[in-house]
Amino acid sequence: MPRKFPNYLLFAAAVAILLAGLKLAGWMPLLAQRDLMRKYKSVEDVKAELSIREIYVPSYFPQNLSWPPSAVLAQGKPFPALIMEFGQTEGTSAGLVISQSLSDTFRTDGKIRMAQLKEKVRYPLKGRDSTLEVGTCSSGEPCSRVSWKEGNTHITVMARSTPLELIKVAESMLR
Amino acid sequence: MSLSHFFSSLAGLYATQAFFHSLVAGAVVEIAILSFRLGSPFVRQRLLLIAIVFPAFSFPLYQLADPARGSVYFRMGALFDSSRWIHMELPGPVPLGAVLVIIFLVTTIVFLAQELLPILRHTFASRKDGPSIEVREGGDPAVREALEALPVEKPESHILEDEDPVIFSSTGKKPSIYLSSGLLKVLRGEELQAALAHEIAHILRSRRPFLLPVFFLRIVMFFNPVVLVEFRRSVQEDEKICDEMAASFTKKPLDLAGALRKLYLGGEPLPGAGTKDGRKVADRIEEYSHRLNIESRISRLEKGPASGPGGEWPVFLLTLGAVIVINYFIV
Numbered sequence: 365m366p367r368k369f370p371n372y373l374l375f376a377a378a379v380a381i382l383l384a385g386l387k388l389a390g391w392m393p394l395l396a397q398r399d400l401m402r403k404y405k406s407v408e409d410v411k412a413e414l415s416i417r418e419i420y421v422p423s424y425f426p427q428n429l430s431w432p433p434s435a436v437l438a439q440g441k442p443f444p445a446l447i448m449e450f451g452q453t454e455g456t457s458a459g460l461v462i463s464q465s466l467s468d469t470f471r472t473d474g475k476i477r478m479a480q481l482k483e484k485v486r487y488p489l490k491g492r493d494s495t496l497e498v499g500t501c502s503s504g505e506p507c508s509r510v511s512w513k514e515g516n517t518h519i520t521v522m523a524r525s526t527p528l529e530l531i532k533v534a535e536s537m538l539r
Numbered sequence: 540m541s542l543s544h545f546f547s548s549l550a551g552l553y554a555t556q557a558f559f560h561s562l563v564a565g566a567v568v569e570i571a572i573l574s575f576r577l578g579s580p581f582v583r584q585r586l587l588l589i590a591i592v593f594p595a596f597s598f599p600l601y602q603l604a605d606p607a608r609g610s611v612y613f614r615m616g617a618l619f620d621s622s623r624w625i626h627m628e629l630p631g632p633v634p635l636g637a638v639l640v641i642i643f644l645v646t647t648i649v650f651l652a653q654e655l656l657p658i659l660r661h662t663f664a665s666r667k668d669g670p671s672i673e674v675r676e677g678g679d680p681a682v683r684e685a686l687e688a689l690p691v692e693k694p695e696s697h698i699l700e701d702e703d704p705v706i707f708s709s710t711g712k713k714p715s716i717y718l719s720s721g722l723l724k725v726l727r728g729e730e731l732q733a734a735l736a737h738e739i740a741h742i743l744r745s746r747r748p749f750l751l752p753v754f755f756l757r758i759v760m761f762f763n764p765v766v767l768v769e770f771r772r773s774v775q776e777d778e779k780i781c782d783e784m785a786a787s788f789t790k791k792p793l794d795l796a797g798a799l800r801k802l803y804l805g806g807e808p809l810p811g812a813g814t815k816d817g818r819k820v821a822d823r824i825e826e827y828s829h830r831l832n833i834e835s836r837i838s839r840l841e842k843g844p845a846s847g848p849g850g851e852w853p854v855f856l857l858t859l860g861a862v863i864v865i866n867y868f869i870v
Contacts, residue, residue: 371574371576372857374574375575375857379570379861379865382865383618394623396627401614401615441628469544470611474607474612
């Protein structure tokens with residue numbers, strides 16, 4: 365039996381209501397619990413609101429990146445975690461993403477996505493055992509990522525740059 | 540392993556997303572059934588299978604298509620991020636995820652107790668002991684006469700010497716219909732023919748065992764309460780499909796309705812009705828839902844068949860498409 369336009373319209377309207385309901389349901393926990401992952405205005409706000417004891421910020425900063433962070437995301441539950449994004453001075457895309465977390469399952473890929481991994485090596489970072497990955501982003505530009513553990517904190521620094529620049533940034537985060 | 544670790548592990552992510560994906564799929568399927576006023580059990584069953592089959596594959600397929608789907612950025616932009624609810628704290632502080640784990644555990648127990656163990660017990664018992672009720676030699680002339688008039692291949696029939704009105708079929712290489720001597724006393728000739736036609740429909744459908752692979756996927760989803768409900772609904776739709784087939788063989792749907800009424804609605808309520816004992820209440824709920832299902836089948840047969848199979852593929856594809864797209868953004 366051929367279906368009529370009003371049936372399709374009703375279906376579309378009901379699905380739209382379902383989508384709105386899902387969006388609302390996804391947003392409601394943020395009202396009830398303040399320390400779930402959300403955006404903050406600055407790193408200082410994170411320090412004030414969440415119990416993240418130490419925040420690792422680089423002292424060396426390449427000229428092609430803009431300060432302060434273009435976005436700061438953080439959570440206190442289920443484990444403390446923080447992401448800082450830095451935009452490029454030319455262009456709108458993120459040039460550097462620094463994340464720290466108490467869990468190794470915390471994933472921050474997406475803002476800078478390595479399309480092709482060319483090399484993955486262990487690299488001594490100021491006496492820490494780190495993993496350095498070098499490759500290209502989807503646009504073909506060089507991408508690199510370094511990750512290591514500082515006490516209980518897992519730190520990952522990812523940049524649209526050569527590994528040399530990335531390591532300078534990462535080393536400047538450590539005393 | 541803490542709850543937080545479980546929910547961020549692959550098994551935890553699979554279970555959680557399968558649950559929410561089946562919930563959303565079930566909702567979209569229900570919307571399609573209501574919006575398009577789908578009455579045909581063929582079409583309804585096909586749609587219900589989306590909510591059973593799709594969640595078994597959705598998480599791995601989505602992750603293959605987009606490995607970054609599990610990242611913080613994707614979750615923040617998603618339509619619904621289950622981790623927000625899971626990590627919300629109840630007084631204690633116990634995360635709300637503990638409630639979800641309890642739901643999974645209860646569903647697993649229900650699945651084991653009501654579905655898997657009875658099947659295993661039945662399989663084991665029938666292999667070991669064979670039929671435990673006496674079978675009448677030579678069959679019954681009334682059954683032979685009722686079968687003769689049906690325009691389909693006739694299976695073997697066996698009469699069980701039992702006063703309870705019972706009818707069922709066995710499939711496999713040598714399909715047979717078993718009916719009790721008690722049933723022959725209760726049903727009129729046309730009603731008996733309608734009941735036999737219904738069992739023949741089950742035998743014919745078992746030649747293309749549609750629900751068997753679905754049941755294996757349902758086993759994979761043993762923890763999922765939505766899949767439990769949708770699978771049972773799908774089995775009920777299968778009964779309605781067989782009713783329609785039986786009505787098309789006999790051209791007398793009212794006789795099948797009469798047979799159903801006599802076999803399932805004629806009895807007295809369960810003894811001990813009204814007691815507050817938990818087991819009795821569970822029995823009453825089961826009895827009540829069974830009666831509702833039988834009444835719905837009778838009502839369908841009395842109203843006449845709904846639109847037949849075919850011509851509903853656009854609705855099926857639209858529903859499946861909506862389920863795939865929406866669930867991609869449910870993490």
